[in-house]
Amino acid sequence: MCAQAVSEYKPRKPESGILHRLVSTHFDEFVESFEDPDCPESGLPTFVRKEFEGFLDCGILERGFVLLFCDRCQREHALAFSCKGRAICPSCGARRMQETAAHLVDDVLPDVALRQYVLSPPFELRGLLACKREVLAKMVSFFVRAIFEQLTGWARCQDLPEPKCGAVTFIQRFTKTLNISPHLHVLVLDGVFANEEEGPRFVECPAPTNRDLLSLAQSVFKKMEKFIAKRGYIRSASDALEEASLTPVERWYVRGLAEPSMLSPSRIADVRSTAIACGGFSVHAQVRVARGDRRGREGSAYMRLVRPSPKINFA
Numbered sequence: 662m663c664a665q666a667v668s669e670y671k672p673r674k675p676e677s678g679i680l681h682r683l684v685s686t687h688f689d690e691f692v693e694s695f696e697d698p699d700c701p702e703s704g705l706p707t708f709v710r711k712e713f714e715g716f717l718d719c720g721i722l723e724r725g726f727v728l729l730f731c732d733r734c735q736r737e738h739a740l741a742f743s744c745k746g747r748a749i750c751p752s753c754g755a756r757r758m759q760e761t762a763a764h765l766v767d768d769v770l771p772d773v774a775l776r777q778y779v780l781s782p783p784f785e786l787r788g789l790l791a792c793k794r795e796v797l798a799k800m801v802s803f804f805v806r807a808i809f810e811q812l813t814g815w816a817r818c819q820d821l822p823e824p825k826c827g828a829v830t831f832i833q834r835f836t837k838t839l840n841i842s843p844h845l846h847v848l849v850l851d852g853v854f855a856n857e858e859e860g861p862r863f864v865e866c867p868a869p870t871n872r873d874l875l876s877l878a879q880s881v882f883k884k885m886e887k888f889i890a891k892r893g894y895i896r897s898a899s900d901a902l903e904e905a906s907l908t909p910v911e912r913w914y915v916r917g918l919a920e921p922s923m924l925s926p927s928r929i930a931d932v933r934s935t936a937i938a939c940g941g942f943s944v945h946a947q948v949r950v951a952r953g954d955r956r957g958r959e960g961s962a963y964m965r966l967v968r969p970s971p972k973i974n975f976a
């Protein structure tokens with residue numbers, strides 16, 4: 662169990678870490694600061710409180726442990742329970758990050774070239790995307806579908822039979838400075854599997870051009886506009902309302918309506934490109950990992966797993 666030849670298992674001491682000391686000293690005060698005696702609904706949401714409480718107990722032997730017997734050194738080791746939190750516990754976060762990245766690289770992603778597509782939505786939609794799961798889910802499906810359509814479209818021009826694409830989406834909810842900013846990192850197989858008689862064969866595709874990226878951004882923009890209006894996230898006839906009374910989402914919507922008819926991708930120069938924006942949506946696709954580059958693959962999976970919530974798509 663403890664693989665003595667390599668190194669002795671040493672339990673970590675979370676209670677001596679800076680974050681643990683900071684949270685345990687100020688947690689009660691922090692919880693109280695959210696309570697308003699005049700408002701019964703006030704207070705820290707239960708799921709947030711549970712994350713903190715779990716973190717305070719994580720890895721502390723007094724809070725529960727299992728005894729493991731090691732055949733090699735013939736000794737017992739106490740292994741403290743972990744909180745399995747997804748938000749603030751650095752230990753559980755790091756473990757999940759490594760396990761998920763290793764799982765993706767070992768068992769999920771085939772050894773072919775990958776490209777990372779990043780979609781950043783307009784500032785005005787951040788709040789809506791952060792609170793409404795269905796809006797975020799739609800944005801993921803619009804973006805991934807647009808990428809897949811582009812790849813299969815290219816494959817059909819090459820006469821590749823029954824092209825199939827693959828991608829893993831990582832939803833990131835925060836920036837480095839913990840600002841709320843839901844955005845997507847999508848690891849896409851950089852080509853298609855063609856269903857040939859001898860079996861599936863992977864064919865790499867050329868790097869996207871700025872026309873390709875513009876049509877991705879436009880597709881997501883148009884579909885999000887329609888969806889947000891249809892689901893009632895803006896008032897009807899928002900364009901007739903006073904600018905000052907508009908919500909951020911309505912402002913974004915009205916500005917989109919006022920934009921002159923969108924530039925057709927076929928009217929811009931078809932050159933290699935790594936980033937473009939449309940209607941506030943920006944698309945980046947500069948990171949590519951070559952076939953056989955295991956470290957690159959793990960790295961791009963690790964980096965995208967800081968706040969992991971991957972969704973796997975195959976089409």
Ligand SMILES: [Zn+2]
Pocket residue numbers: 662663664665731732733734735736
């Ligand atoms: Zn041992």
Ligand SMILES: [Zn+2]
Pocket residue numbers: 715716719720743744745746750751752753754
């Ligand atoms: Zn933990």
